Amino acid sequence: MSVESPSGRLPGLIPAALLLLLLITSCASGPTENVDREADAANKASVDEVVLPIDAYEFTNEQISQTEHAREVLISSCMRRFGFQVSHASGPAQDSRPVEELALDLGVHGNQRRYGVVDLAIASRYGYHLKSVAGTDNRRTRSTRDPGAANPDEFAVLTGATKDGREQLRYNHRPVPTGGCVGFATREIAGDGGLGEADLVSRIAAESYERSLVDPEVVAGFAKWVACMKAKGYDYASPRDAGIGFDIDSIPVTPRETAAAETDVACKQQTNLIDIWHGFEANYQNAQIARHLPELRKVQSARDAQMKRVADIIANQP
Template sequence: MKFAVVLLAVVLLAGCAADPPAAAPPPADTHGDFVLPADAYAFTLPETGRIDLARELLAGKCMRRLGYAFDPDQARQQIAAGNAHTVTDLGWYGNKRRYGVTDPAIAARYGYHLVNRNLGGTSPAPGFGALTPAMRTALTGTCTREAVTALSPDGVVGEADVVAALGSGSFRDALHDPAVTAAFARWSACMLESGHHYASPAVAGTDFDIDSPHITPAETAAASADVVCKQRTHVLDVWHGFEATDQNGQIARHRTAFAAARSGHDVEMRRVDAVLAAEL
């Protein structure tokens, strides 16, 4: 789960430019995440946390100028804690639950629930206490706009549309690929052996309330069987393999668009780093 962005219809720009700039290699510990080609052009969840912090610090400075109290240290602590929880649950790139539950230990203990059920774990406005109506208006209007503009002059912060479309498109297309659907059928037959009726792993666990604080034995049993069947049928190799191949093909066909996305990512992160260095 990367930035919550509105996925607009994207016209991919074909081109024959040089290869897009190389991204930093994945860290040694990706927190059990799956890595896809799109991730080289996207924001990692730790980067998203830094963007959130920079935006909050800039907005907080604006709020102070308007006469409202803001605690930057509290904002740092809240955002850091929330981001740590998010990375634990969703991985370095946000793909850890892309294919459902895959870790047998997590399935046995938490079922289909996230480990950190209150994902993010921060208040809606880190660094502030309770917001009065006037404070909320100033924060969500004037000060947030000012912060976003400082980070991105065009007023758009986060993942490029072409990158978001790549990730959502390959996932959607995988659900209709014959090799993937055949793997789903094998997984479904495996699940049926233990009494669980799911057409595919994409819908596994949807009959449980993962927002409830209670995790039932039925849920952990289903999730554990889900993981076992994924391993037995190699469905993850097929599913992830399709997406990786599909994304690589799209990137190769639209090099100019992805080079621009990577460049935009790097420019935005330099602005974020400058804000954080100035506000420390």
């Protein structure tokens, strides 16, 4: 199980294709929780949460979920102006991972599996599985309808372009917003900035992780972890490879898997690997924050302003 992204978290908000999938699908997968319950779930993130300095400038998973919901509200309203009777969900987007799963699996900021499994209690119960997979009660059914099957006119108004790529300027004698209703909703929420994580924030988060992998102290820590695991009968080339060979996409979690995960965590504790690894990243990020502080303060202000717009949209939804 190698690490594909530094945080394990989706880098931005749901793409237009998923919004289309959401809006053209009439049946939800089940009742959705309100924003208060979402915030409560996010606040109850697992004890194995990893906190890094750049988190202060990121969107939390709960904020991402709220932003997706607000964008659904605006898209639905825009589409109705063109005569398309689509409805938005009463909570997080059904075709994105609900905030409860994100907080459960990845933590408030998405860092929970940044260094793999780091908590012995989690290893003993879930092995290398994400909690939402190991606990089937937390899983939700996703729609599998093909967005390409949507009504061509609906698709054009939603996206601002026909299916063959031509720009849709008008529909029923009314001008279509640039980028369609998706573009309109994005601009209403993002204001003068971009929607989702600022490039600078994402870059610092990614760079600190990538540079940690070649830091001499971290590399030495990796070697000690490998030796510790080998002494206990596990042959992994790196902590990032821990869990390879186990089917982590289905249940049950086997005793063999939990034993490996427990040994993994024990070796991380024995070699002090997480403190070393996290220490490098924290130092690197703090240095970058100090270097870019004026820019990051603007990022923080823009994020807060965006979330104020999101709250207003949700509060005033039809």
